[in-house]
Amino acid sequence: MSTIVKKSPLGQPSIVKIFHWVNLISLFGMITSGLQIYNANPVFGGREGIHIPWVVTLGGWLAGGRNWHFAMMWVYGLNLLAYGLYIFWTKRWRDRFVATGDLKALQASSNSKRRNYAWHRIVYTSIIPILVLAIASGLSMYQPVQFYWLASLFGDWQTLRTAHFMTVPLVLLFTFLHSSLALGVGEGKIATAFLKLKNSN
């Protein structure tokens, strides 16, 4: 039984699992430290506005949140860059992201597993624009003068802050949909293939 799982086309190379885990953990750090920074002057309502409960924040105070946020950004950004180079180099991008076949399957296929898989790839692909939005809006707030051309794309400061904040609910929604689908497709084999660092024999 275990040999079947190991030889499954869903088995993932260790490097992909490492990319996945580093992304998961660093994104968790970015969100929690970002919410700490948010609390210094809430995006919605300013100082008297809606604060985030301390339990989901990281760093203890503004300087602590910023230390974590601007340390974790390197881990997050470099991991994403390495992953990008990897999928490009190995031509993995060709068959991991959503393709026209998936859209056709959703319209025509009566095979529920195929349809599930199509949904999975659509949702998976959606993380790319979400992560690009996170980085573009983040860089715009971090270096609004040196990258003024990037910051100006977001309009005024409040719009920029809101766009950067929106990456939090978007990532959380993505995580919920993506993990539900990964657990659902192939009776959880996709989830296992990407999360387990050691094969259980």
Added chain:
Amino acid sequence: MLEESNKISRRQILQWAGAGLVVNVAGTLLYDPIGRISMPVNEWMGALLLSPQPTPDFPISAIEPDKLIVNSYRGVPSIDPATFKLKISGAVTNPVSLDLATIHQMPLISMVTRLVCVEGWAAIVQWGGVRLRDLLTLAQPLPTAKYVYFKSADGYYESWDLASSVHPQTLLAYQMNGQDLPAENGAPLRLAAPIKLGYKQSKWVTEVVVTSELLPKRGYWEDLGYEWFGGL
């Protein structure tokens, strides 16, 4: 069977909550060592990114007077403009002490730039004042000069790198949004620059000291944990 699975899930919830608390507490305990690793990298990056060219001005119609929040740490100090002198000393060949009349005769620079606070808010402000570069030129910094310290009448202190200090948009401002700089915003002289976070822009500046070394006390907020470079 159902009861058992409920127990397990309750235990799992407690385990997750416990792990979350551990991460939360560790996040507070470890922020300083984390900063010691990341801040030098980020400061190096900030210095590397800093362009000596001015950033484009916003139109005057874009100013946001209602968005500018007044932050100070000890309230507004009382300064008599008639006897006020700005001292420039340290690693310079010609230490000077300038009264306001002299400073007001120097070339007046106006700019409409965004002030970004470390807390996350921002406001577009019109500033009028003299370039710090012009003031430093009067004092003639030594070739060894690398840092500029700012002492304020309220006891606030700051230090900047020389490249940021001689940036064409680094002003000692005495006008704000078309009027004389209000006392609560730093009159008679305050630092104003789009290239640095708000906490770097000292109000009520009375002394400028040029140094070749970064001293142990680098700035009020920096000594409490904020990044020293603070570039934007």
